[in-house]
Amino acid sequence: MPTIAKRKVAKEALSETTAILPEKTASDVRSDPNSTPCKRKLRSDGPLIMDSPFSSPTKWKSPRQCSSESPNRAVTAKETVANEGEIKSHKSPFKSTQDSFADKPKWNPKDGEQVRTVKEALHVSTAPSTIVCREDEQNMVFEFCKSCVEHNKAGSMYICGCPGTGKSLSMEKVKKLLVDWAKQAGLLQPDVLSVNCTSLANTSDIFSKMLGLNQTQGKKTSASPLQQLQSLYSQKSSSLNMILMVVDELDYLITKDRAVLHDLFTLTTFPFSRCILIGISNAIDLADRFLPRLKSLNCKPIIVTFRAYSKDQILSILKERLRELPYTVFQHQALELCARKVAAASGDMRKALCICRSAIEMLEAEIRESIGLSEISLEEKASPRQNLASDPDHVKQEEFDTVRIDHVALALSKTYRSPVVDTIQSLPHHQQIILCSSMKQFRGAKKDTILGELYRSYTGICKSSMIPPAGILEFSNMCRVLNDQGLIKLGPSREDKLKRVTLNIDETDITFALQGIRFFRNCLQ
Amino acid sequence: MGRESHKMKALSLLRSRICDPKFIFKPLHDSPDSNYSKLKFMMSSSITEACNNSILLLGPRGSGKSAVLELVVGDLLVEYPDMISVIKLSGLLHSDDNCALKEVARQLCLEHQLQFSKAASFDDNSQFMVAMLKECGLAHKTIVFILDEFDLFAQGKQRLLYSLLDAMQSITSQAVVIGISCRMDADQLLEKRVRSRFSHRKLLFLPPSMEDSKSILEHVMSLPVDSSLPHDYAVEFNRKVQDILADRRFKETFNKYLNFDSSVKHLLRFLFCAVSCMDLQTGFLTCENFETAFSSIMRQPKLECLKNCSILELYILVCMKRLEVKEQTLCNFNSIMKEYKNVHDSFRTSDYYARNVCLKAFEHLINRELICFTDNRGHSSSVEFRPAKLLISSSELHQGLKAYHSCPAILHKLMDREG
Numbered sequence: 001m002p003t004i005a006k007r008k009v010a011k012e013a014l015s016e017t018t019a020i021l022p023e024k025t026a027s028d029v030r031s032d033p034n035s036t037p038c039k040r041k042l043r044s045d046g047p048l049i050m051d052s053p054f055s056s057p058t059k060w061k062s063p064r065q066c067s068s069e070s071p072n073r074a075v076t077a078k079e080t081v082a083n084e085g086e087i088k089s090h091k092s093p094f095k096s097t098q099d100s101f102a103d104k105p106k107w108n109p110k111d112g113e114q115v116r117t118v119k120e121a122l123h124v125s126t127a128p129s130t131i132v133c134r135e136d137e138q139n140m141v142f143e144f145c146k147s148c149v150e151h152n153k154a155g156s157m158y159i160c161g162c163p164g165t166g167k168s169l170s171m172e173k174v175k176k177l178l179v180d181w182a183k184q185a186g187l188l189q190p191d192v193l194s195v196n197c198t199s200l201a202n203t204s205d206i207f208s209k210m211l212g213l214n215q216t217q218g219k220k221t222s223a224s225p226l227q228q229l230q231s232l233y234s235q236k237s238s239s240l241n242m243i244l245m246v247v248d249e250l251d252y253l254i255t256k257d258r259a260v261l262h263d264l265f266t267l268t269t270f271p272f273s274r275c276i277l278i279g280i281s282n283a284i285d286l287a288d289r290f291l292p293r294l295k296s297l298n299c300k301p302i303i304v305t306f307r308a309y310s311k312d313q314i315l316s317i318l319k320e321r322l323r324e325l326p327y328t329v330f331q332h333q334a335l336e337l338c339a340r341k342v343a344a345a346s347g348d349m350r351k352a353l354c355i356c357r358s359a360i361e362m363l364e365a366e367i368r369e370s371i372g373l374s375e376i377s378l379e380e381k382a383s384p385r386q387n388l389a390s391d392p393d394h395v396k397q398e399e400f401d402t403v404r405i406d407h408v409a410l411a412l413s414k415t416y417r418s419p420v421v422d423t424i425q426s427l428p429h430h431q432q433i434i435l436c437s438s439m440k441q442f443r444g445a446k447k448d449t450i451l452g453e454l455y456r457s458y459t460g461i462c463k464s465s466m467i468p469p470a471g472i473l474e475f476s477n478m479c480r481v482l483n484d485q486g487l488i489k490l491g492p493s494r495e496d497k498l499k500r501v502t503l504n505i506d507e508t509d510i511t512f513a514l515q516g517i518r519f520f521r522n523c524l525q
Numbered sequence: 526m527g528r529e530s531h532k533m534k535a536l537s538l539l540r541s542r543i544c545d546p547k548f549i550f551k552p553l554h555d556s557p558d559s560n561y562s563k564l565k566f567m568m569s570s571s572i573t574e575a576c577n578n579s580i581l582l583l584g585p586r587g588s589g590k591s592a593v594l595e596l597v598v599g600d601l602l603v604e605y606p607d608m609i610s611v612i613k614l615s616g617l618l619h620s621d622d623n624c625a626l627k628e629v630a631r632q633l634c635l636e637h638q639l640q641f642s643k644a645a646s647f648d649d650n651s652q653f654m655v656a657m658l659k660e661c662g663l664a665h666k667t668i669v670f671i672l673d674e675f676d677l678f679a680q681g682k683q684r685l686l687y688s689l690l691d692a693m694q695s696i697t698s699q700a701v702v703i704g705i706s707c708r709m710d711a712d713q714l715l716e717k718r719v720r721s722r723f724s725h726r727k728l729l730f731l732p733p734s735m736e737d738s739k740s741i742l743e744h745v746m747s748l749p750v751d752s753s754l755p756h757d758y759a760v761e762f763n764r765k766v767q768d769i770l771a772d773r774r775f776k777e778t779f780n781k782y783l784n785f786d787s788s789v790k791h792l793l794r795f796l797f798c799a800v801s802c803m804d805l806q807t808g809f810l811t812c813e814n815f816e817t818a819f820s821s822i823m824r825q826p827k828l829e830c831l832k833n834c835s836i837l838e839l840y841i842l843v844c845m846k847r848l849e850v851k852e853q854t855l856c857n858f859n860s861i862m863k864e865y866k867n868v869h870d871s872f873r874t875s876d877y878y879a880r881n882v883c884l885k886a887f888e889h890l891i892n893r894e895l896i897c898f899t900d901n902r903g904h905s906s907s908v909e910f911r912p913a914k915l916l917i918s919s920s921e922l923h924q925g926l927k928a929y930h931s932c933p934a935i936l937h938k939l940m941d942r943e944g
Binding site: 115116123124125126127163164196198199201205249252346348350351358365414415419420422423426427429430470471472473474477478481484485487504 | 583586710725726727729731
């Protein structure tokens with residue numbers, strides 16, 4: 001079974017062979033981003049791959065002809081070595097994918113090396129070789145940058161979208177593509193500057209960063225960096241190349257007077273400006289809310305929205321990551337469940353990857369438990385040697401192969417379920433009574449009360465059920481503990497009894513958590 | 526003296542056990558379901574597999590989150606000696622981002638024996654941190670960030686959290702971020718982009734159930750039979766402890782105590798008190814030790830104050846209560862005296878004292894903070910005219926009167942009149 005180390009070796013082997021290929025194929029792909037990168041490369045590389053020193057694993061079936069329209073077959077030639085048979089057999093996820101899973105052997109979760117490989121493939125920090133499902137957006141940005149560089153014009157663009165939708169990832173790709181394309185096309189290579197606005201101590205530091213890149217003058221002027229930039233862009237100088245500025249987390253630049261944001265974007269309107277500005281943020285209406293004047297100046301940034309991933313997109317991205325592995329790790333329904341739930345909740349790709357890794361850990365925990373149990377049972381048996389020989393076989397027969405739907409369901413519930421219900425159920429008795437009495441107080445229109453009132457209600461409940469109530473000191477201690485946990489909120493006050501109390505959790509949570517106890521059911525009647 | 530010394534030894538052994546978190550949480554090591562093993566598995570797999578991870582430990586105060594984390598970190602430092610460096614931040618001290626980054630840089634410098642300059646700017650510090658992360662990633666060293674009071678870091682712009690969690694998204698760095706918080710909704714406090722980068726692993730530290738608390742008690746209180754203590758004494762001690770645990774009175778006290786607060790810290794406080802009350806003559810624990818501990822912890826200071834009051838002072842308090850019930854808005858010394866006279870006239874009590882004696886008693890009560898003046902500014906008027914109010918509730922007064930050793934029956938009647 002090929003491991004990562006061997007795959008890397010194979011990568012190098014193939015990269016040498018691709019060098020023999022005419023330059024055209026590489027540049028063909030890159031300069032024609034309308035098609036999914038590298039989609040057509042596979043067929044032309046077909047004969048090349050057959051010569052690779054690496055033979056495909058024996059357990060695979062014969063490769064099937066795949067349709068060329070599948071959007072997620074895009075993969076660079078480097079990755080194809082060990083997966084040669086499997087690529088051809090991979091169909092688009094929009095069609096049924098049961099067959100492609102049957103083609104690959106199941107993984108062995110007891111093998112630490114395989115587990116490590118799979119987890120690495122699913123880790124958020126592992127940037128995939130191709131970014132699927134974001135081709136349109138990437139094209140838009142790339143075309144925009146290309147036209148700016150070609151015509152030597154400045155421009156600005158604003159990219160917005162929820163967290164986890166692939167914005168920064170796509171920008172990395174576009175940066176690389178742009179630099180390569182400029183090199184190919186023989187134009188002056190643009191400088192690339194990436195700034196994450198959370199790392200700026202002052203919002204106006206962004207201008208000094210821009211200047212830092214533009215190290216033309218050595219002399220120190222007394223003008224601020226912004227003024228220097230403005231004067232720079234007002235004069236014609238042919239020696240400067242374009243700057244591609246990618247500003248991440250743009251909303252950190254928003255100050256009360258919105259000056260910095262405005263100045264940044266208006267820098268692109270100067271007659272001899274050389275910067276291509278791309279701002280990334282989460283707010284969809286940032287451009288409208290904070291940059292109204294730009295419209296009048298006719299330099300409103302182009303807005304590209306990265307919408308949250310749909311279920312199919314999440315599924316295809318996950319499959320893309322897992323496709324490079326030579327074995328199946330997940331059952332198809334398990335992946336689908338994960339994609340469906342994450343798409344319904346937020347459409348955040350990081351969550352989906354996290355949940356997949358969590359599910360693998362559930363499987364590992366299950367294996368460990370079963371090993372522990374089988375060890376215990378082996379010890380308890382104290383059987384003669386022949387039996388022992390058959391027992392390990394029995395252990396092996398337990399099918400721990402793929403991650404099943406129940407593992408994914410467990411991982412989902414762990415991630416999405418809030419611990420409130422568990423916490424309430426494990427609270428000591430009197431603290432539960434406090435929560436109930438606060439619920440009773442807030443039944444009507446009143447939403448807050450003072451501690452003294454709450455104490456009265458609490459003692460009322462205690463007396464009616466013949467429980468000795470706590471003193472006022474102990475009561476305020478317990479309220480403080482509940483406040484620390486975030487279940488109720490205590491306002492400030494000089495005197496203990498006059499503190500305002502509000503419930504911080506939903507009443508239905510309390511009812512649900514305490515429904516099993518008859519005392520509280522009656523209490524809440 | 527030789528015979529006493531082993532009892533002293535037993536006592537000091539028990540006390541040192543209660544103060545040692547390693548001993549308390551040891552029985553949890555064995556079960557694979559416990560938080561200790563889960564945390565250890567998560568951290569060791571992050572270290573060996575070189576992948577970044579972020580974990581949140583949630584639980585009420587005193588449930589052992591920091592203790593278990595210390596245990597795990599200690600074990601990992603022994604298992605993987607040079608592969609971990611630990612950075613500790615606290616939300617109480619370092620909630621300001623500049624301060625926090627400076628502290629991170631300082632601790633990193635300390636760990637790797639570099640020079641730390643206090644004049645480094647925010648920019649320098651953050652670049653240093655990123656560079657260190659990269660270096661450690663290349664050297665396969667994992668940096669463990671422990672953020673205590675995690676919910677306090679989530680105030681303001683959350684820059685530190687963002688930069689830490691963002692650094693973990695890059696493949697060059699190798700770090701684990703562990704947040705400890707007592708707020709159950711700590712991850713809801715994060716901004717959505719920080720929350721997206723957080724890997725949502727939560728470990729819940731719930732207070733132990735009644736059975737678990739009993740087993741912790743047994744575990745702490747059982748003397749080791751094969752130690753330096755005399756064998757018979759240890760066996761007898763353990764037998765006595767088992768008897769106590771089976772005693773109905775003890776069970777009642779224990780349940781009553783844990784009904785208020787069942788966290789491990791609270792339980793240990795109870796045990797410590799009880800063990801300290803152990804009679805060194807006999808050298809064994811009794812049920813009374815536990816009951817003494819219970820009453821000494823569940824103190825009601827106002828009731829104790831009432832026990833020391835004189836009868837006249839009790840009269841004054843009851844009169845003030847009556848005024849409150851009659852909803853008389855003005856309550857100062859003069860009106861109390863009027864009420865006192867009324868009571869004396871209607872019930873013909875024998876305790877009727879002169880005005881100046883009553884004034885002295887009134888001032889006593891002020892000193893003891895059972896009553897206080899309501900006007901905090903302007904001491905223009907004399908003591909007799911300033912309005913005053915009770916600082917003790919009617920139920921406490923009731924209880925106090927009942928517990929008073931020679932309370933005149935008239936006072937009870939007066940209190941009961943109001944119901």
